[in-house]
Amino acid sequence: MQTALIEWAAGNGRDLPWRRTRDPWAVLVSELMLQQTQVARVVPRYTAFMERFPTADSCAAAPVGEVVRRWAGLGYNRRAVNLHRTAVAIAEAGQFPDALEGLLALPGVGPYTARAVLAFAFERDVAVLDVNARRAVSRLAGKPATQAVADALVPPGRGWGWNQAVLDLGATVCTGSMPACDRCPVAACCVWRREGGPDPAVPAKRQSAFEGSDRQGRGRLVDALRLGPVALGDVPSACGWPDDPARADRAAASLVADGLAVRANDELRLP
Numbered sequence: 001m002q003t004a005l006i007e008w009a010a011g012n013g014r015d016l017p018w019r020r021t022r023d024p025w026a027v028l029v030s031e032l033m034l035q036q037t038q039v040a041r042v043v044p045r046y047t048a049f050m051e052r053f054p055t056a057d058s059c060a061a062a063p064v065g066e067v068v069r070r071w072a073g074l075g076y077n078r079r080a081v082n083l084h085r086t087a088v089a090i091a092e093a094g095q096f097p098d099a100l101e102g103l104l105a106l107p108g109v110g111p112y113t114a115r116a117v118l119a120f121a122f123e124r125d126v127a128v129l130d131v132n133a134r135r136a137v138s139r140l141a142g143k144p145a146t147q148a149v150a151d152a153l154v155p156p157g158r159g160w161g162w163n164q165a166v167l168d169l170g171a172t173v174c175t176g177s178m179p180a181c182d183r184c185p186v187a188a189c190c191v192w193r194r195e196g197g198p199d200p201a202v203p204a205k206r207q208s209a210f211e212g213s214d215r216q217g218r219g220r221l222v223d224a225l226r227l228g229p230v231a232l233g234d235v236p237s238a239c240g241w242p243d244d245p246a247r248a249d250r251a252a253a254s255l256v257a258d259g260l261a262v263r264a265n266d267e268l269r270l271p
Contacts (some may be wrong), residue, residue: 001189002155002162009165010183014039014172017047019164024096024121025056028086031116032079032108039171045073056096059087069226077222079230081259084109098122110149113202116163117237120242125159127151132170133163135201139174142191143200176203217241217251221268229269 014018016039018030026040029049033042049070053059059067064084085107090096097103103114109209118124127150129137137153154162173180181187192200210216217239224230224238236248252268253262262271 001186002153002158004189005165005169006155006158009161009168012172013164013168017043018120022121022123024098024117025054025087025090026050027117027121028109028113029053029083031113032083032265033074035079035113036076037074041073045071053087056087056090059084060091063271064259068222069271072223072226075219077219077260078258079108079217086261100126117192119159119163123160125151125154125156127154128163128167130167130170132174133166134170135176136166136170136174138201139179139192139199140186140190141200142195144202161259176201214247214251214254217248220253221251221255222260223250225268225270229267232263233266235268 015017018026030042030046033046033049052070053062055065062084064081065082068077068080071077074080086109089106097106098118100114100118103109103117104111109117112128112130115126116128118126119128127133127137127147129145129147131152133150134145137150141149141153145151164226169184169186173184181190181193184190186195220240221230221235221238232237232252235252236242236245239248239251241248252261252263255268256263259271261268
């Protein structure tokens with residue numbers, strides 16, 4: 001099963017720019033961009049971002065506001081602030097951590113991202129479980145995929161190729177509501193397909209509605225700040241809530257608290 005899936009991915013896997021490198025900084029940037037963001041949106045922004053910030057040192061040397069500007073179109077702007085903080089931590093340490101504990105100590109880096117860097121930059125034999133991979137592994141194993149279950153499936157010495165193959169399988173074949181079992185290279189090994197019964201894959205959590213949300217207002221305000229400072233009196237309009245200044249003030253305060261904006265001279269601007 002392991003060999004069949006890796007060989008299938010060699011001919012059917014997605015050609016993505018971050019798969020052409022083992023640079024841990026480039027891998028980290030791609031993983032943070034891919035969180036809750038579609039691959040098609042990430043590719044051009046990843047390429048442009050890496051041209052401007054090819055190393056952690058170059059990112060650390062720039063103002064955080066410039067990193068936020070370069071994050072335009074990706075959403076969840078706190079990730080840009082955390083990435084800058086991580087770049088500063090790496091630059092100060094003088095090296096990129098290559099162990100799970102060190103990676104988890106970086107700002108905004110959780111268990112998934114840390115394992116992704118270990119697998120895709122350092123080629124360690126650890127499983128990388130995003131929503132798509134967890135679904136595919138759960139069906140193959142016939143039970144909800146824990147980290148231990150997924151780790152046990154990684155063939156020794158082939159962590160990079162295996163994880164890329166599982167991610168591609170989950171994203172393109174073993175999809176949520178209508179898996180294409182007739183195109184699956186490991187269908188004969190799939191416990192769920194063979195035994196039937198309830199789908200062992202845990203359904204992905206639905207995001208709360210974006211339209212009309214505080215997140216939408218915050219995003220509009222950050223987009224306005226990318227163009228230049230915003231007078232405090234113009235914040236409600238920038239948020240899209242001209243008749244709700246109290247809500248806009250809360251949004252502005254939350255941006256300041258998250259390190260995405262600063263108040264100065266009766267205006268709001270990027271840090």
